[in-house]
Amino acid sequence: MATKDLLNDLKPIQVNTRVDLVESQIREYLDKKGLRAGDTLPTEMELSEALAVSRNVLREGLSRLRMLGLIESKKKRGMTLTSPDILGSFERVLNPQLMDNATLQNLFELRLVLESGLADLLFLRKTEADIKELEAIVKREKPAATDVFRVNSEISFHGKLYEMTGNETLKRFQIMLLPVFDYVIKNENRSIRSNITHADLVEILKSGTKEEFVLAMREHLRPHYEYLKP
Amino acid sequence: MATKDLLNDLKPIQVNTRVDLVESQIREYLDKKGLRAGDTLPTEMELSEALAVSRNVLREGLSRLRMLGLIESKKKRGMTLTSPDILGSFERVLNPQLMDNATLQNLFELRLVLESGLADLLFLRKTEADIKELEAIVKREKPAATDVFRVNSEISFHGKLYEMTGNETLKRFQIMLLPVFDYVIKNENRSIRSNITHADLVEILKSGTKEEFVLAMREHLRPHYEYLKP
DNA sequence: TATATTATTTTGTAGAACATATTATTTTTT
DNA sequence: AAAAAATAATATGTTCTACAAAATAATATA
Numbered sequence: 001m002a003t004k005d006l007l008n009d010l011k012p013i014q015v016n017t018r019v020d021l022v023e024s025q026i027r028e029y030l031d032k033k034g035l036r037a038g039d040t041l042p043t044e045m046e047l048s049e050a051l052a053v054s055r056n057v058l059r060e061g062l063s064r065l066r067m068l069g070l071i072e073s074k075k076k077r078g079m080t081l082t083s084p085d086i087l088g089s090f091e092r093v094l095n096p097q098l099m100d101n102a103t104l105q106n107l108f109e110l111r112l113v114l115e116s117g118l119a120d121l122l123f124l125r126k127t128e129a130d131i132k133e134l135e136a137i138v139k140r141e142k143p144a145a146t147d148v149f150r151v152n153s154e155i156s157f158h159g160k161l162y163e164m165t166g167n168e169t170l171k172r173f174q175i176m177l178l179p180v181f182d183y184v185i186k187n188e189n190r191s192i193r194s195n196i197t198h199a200d201l202v203e204i205l206k207s208g209t210k211e212e213f214v215l216a217m218r219e220h221l222r223p224h225y226e227y228l229k230p
Numbered sequence: 231m232a233t234k235d236l237l238n239d240l241k242p243i244q245v246n247t248r249v250d251l252v253e254s255q256i257r258e259y260l261d262k263k264g265l266r267a268g269d270t271l272p273t274e275m276e277l278s279e280a281l282a283v284s285r286n287v288l289r290e291g292l293s294r295l296r297m298l299g300l301i302e303s304k305k306k307r308g309m310t311l312t313s314p315d316i317l318g319s320f321e322r323v324l325n326p327q328l329m330d331n332a333t334l335q336n337l338f339e340l341r342l343v344l345e346s347g348l349a350d351l352l353f354l355r356k357t358e359a360d361i362k363e364l365e366a367i368v369k370r371e372k373p374a375a376t377d378v379f380r381v382n383s384e385i386s387f388h389g390k391l392y393e394m395t396g397n398e399t400l401k402r403f404q405i406m407l408l409p410v411f412d413y414v415i416k417n418e419n420r421s422i423r424s425n426i427t428h429a430d431l432v433e434i435l436k437s438g439t440k441e442e443f444v445l446a447m448r449e450h451l452r453p454h455y456e457y458l459k460p
Numbered sequence: 461t462a463t464a465t466t467a468t469t470t471t472g473t474a475g476a477a478c479a480t481a482t483t484a485t486t487t488t489t490t
Numbered sequence: 491a492a493a494a495a496a497t498a499a500t501a502t503g504t505t506c507t508a509c510a511a512a513a514t515a516a517t518a519t520a
Contacts, residue, residue, distance in 0.1 A: 019473095036327060053474085056473070068319070070328065074481080074502075075502045075503075076482040076499090076501050077482070077501075077502090078501060083329060090319060092298055093300065093319055098314060106398060107316075112351075113347040113348060117343040117346035117348075119346070120448065124455065125460055275470085286506085303470085303471060304471075305471045306469055306470050306515095307469095
């Protein structure tokens with residue numbers, strides 16, 4: 001079918017609104033000028049004149065950049081560039097209800113990949129205190145509930161792992177992915193049993209090697225991988 | 231110092247602008263009403279009246295949601311909810327020049343974690359064709375350049391690995407992280423030599439086991455980990 | 461009935477005006 | 491002359507009105 005191919009090959013021409021143009025032009029401007037956090041921008045009047053748009057349209061564009069944390073503005077002082085909160089924007093968009101299934105699945109996998117790859121950072125930065133806390137968490141788990149990744153034990157145990165990496169971005173990322181993970185699992189009604197328990201993982205973290213941990217973590221996650229499509 | 235503690239404990243009161251309120255209120259509204267992709271929103275006039283703000287302010291808020299890909303609008307038809315492009319917003323913000331050092335470092339590590347955790351997905355989805363392409367890429371590499379992760383071989387080889395996961399989100403994520411990775415490496419002038427080459431990795435993918443690959447990949451990335459702070 | 465024309469509706473854009481907060485300047489007071 | 495108070499100036503925040511443009515609905519015409 002030629003028409004079907006066409007639909008795939010050429011995506012519909014989208015008329016960029018003036019605001020879209022403002023946004024990209026300003027972003028280009030920042031890049032071109034090599035501006036950095038702290039630098040000041042021209043005033044709204046100057047910008048709107050230079051771009052030949054109304055102040056209204058300009059402000060709609062600026063509003064976007066403000067939301068992303070790229071700029072801040074104060075009365076009389078004007079606008080300044082700021083270090084954006086890179087996960088802030090991500091957070092606004094991560095609503096399982098609105099995401100299509102493919103993306104949900106992708107994010108589910110993304111999280112598995114992350115967990116599988118934590119080993120080195122963990123061994124680099126684990127402390128005695130961390131191990132003790134993990135042991136406490138494991139102790140608190142109900143003995144009957146062998147299911148891993150179930151909401152309760154999930155948040156505390158795996159969350160603690162992320163925390164131990166000392167990587168704030170990673171940690172926040174995990175928290176943001178939690179609802180997605182939960183959503184997928186619930187929707188597919190998966191039953192999850194692993195040969196490697198949380199307790200086993202802690203034990204290896206405590207007195208095992210990195211290599212052992214890598215393999216153990218994979219084994220711990222295996223049930224999840226088994227649900228993935230080839 | 232009491233003042234210093236205070237600065238840490240209580241963050242400055244930020245007067246939310248009307249636009250900020252509009253944004254969060256509309257987001258709340260969507261959530262509360264349980265609206266999904268495809269559903270239509272009230273008109274701008276209705277919304278601005280309900281929120282008691284000018285149409286201008288309302289539009290600044292909507293502009294943000296539009297940027298995030300949460301809503302689309304057409305003349306006469308009004309606005310509809312859409313599945314957001316979750317990485318689109320991320321992309322807009324990932325400018326190494328604007329990010330603070332801690333975040334750069336975090337993203338660098340994030341990428342290492344991802345690469346370390348790819349093994350299972352790769353073994354789940356690799357094909358003959360993939361392996362052949364990898365071999366071709368390795369063949370093209372200059373024999374003198376044993377440095378891994380250097381821009382050229384990096385983009386093609388590691389990029390191909392991500393591609394093989396069949397996870398579009400993951401793949402795009404990697405592309406977005408490339409500049410960050412490059413930026414960090416250049417700034418720290420790291421010399422990188424690994425015992426495991428790309429060729430080795432391909433060989434294991436071809437006729438080795440998952441476990442071998444996991445360990446090989448870690449070894450391949452080891453030089454990078456060695457630069458990380460404990 | 462089919463087609464052409466004309467409203468109607470809703471978003472997109474523009475311009476002017478005023479409010480508000482913050483800095484800069486001037487005036488007054490001591 | 492120095493300090494304090496009052497005033498002006500400036501840039502962002504907000505509102506209002508008006509019109510353009512596109513897509514749909516309604517009507518008139520062949």
